[in-house]
Amino acid sequence: QVQLVESGGGLVQAGGSLRLSCVQSGRFFNSYAMGWFRQAPGKEREFVACVSWGGGATTYADSVKGRFTISRDNAKNTVYLQMNSLNPEDTAVYYCARVRTSWGGSDYRNRYDYNYWGQGTQVTVSS
Numbered sequence: 001q002v003q004l005v006e007s008g009g010g011l012v013q014a015g016g017s018l019r020l021s022c023v024q025s026g027r028f029f030n031s032y033a034m035g036w037f038r039q040a041p042g043k044e045r046e047f048v049a050c051v052s053w054g055g056g057a058t059t060y061a062d063s064v065k066g067r068f069t070i071s072r073d074n075a076k077n078t079v080y081l082q083m084n085s086l087n088p089e090d091t092a093v094y095y096c097a098r099v100r101t102s103w104g105g106s107d108y109r110n111r112y113d114y115n116y117w118g119q120g121t122q123v124t125v126s127s
Helices: none
Strands: 004-007 010-013 018-024 032-039 046-051 058-060 068-073 078-083 092-102 114-117 121-126
Touching (some): 004 092, 018 032, 058 068
Antiparallel strands (some): 004 018, 018 078
C-alpha cells in the first residue's frame, strides 16, 4: 500500500514563503512522476505542478509559474513545493499525488492521471 503524507502548510502574510513536503511510505517512489494540486472552498481541485521521475523535467500551472518550484529527493522518498511571493489567491488545501504510470514523462495536468493522494495540508495567505 502506498501512503503520501504532506506537511509544511500554515498561515502566512501576502508576499511570504512556505515549503511543502510530501513523503511516500511505499516503494518505487523513484520510478513515478509526482504532482501537487490545490483546492479552495467551493472550487474544483486544480493542478499546480508536476515533476518527472528523475527530477529533471517540470511542469507548472500558469498561475504559479515563476513563484513556485517543485523538486524531489528520491533518496528520501520526498517531493517538495517551494512557494514564494504568496498571495491570498493561493489559499487552499494542497495535495501531493503519484502518477499512475511508472517511468513516464513530466506533463500530467489532470487529476485522473494520479491514483495515490495525500491527506492535504492547509495553506492560508492573509492580505
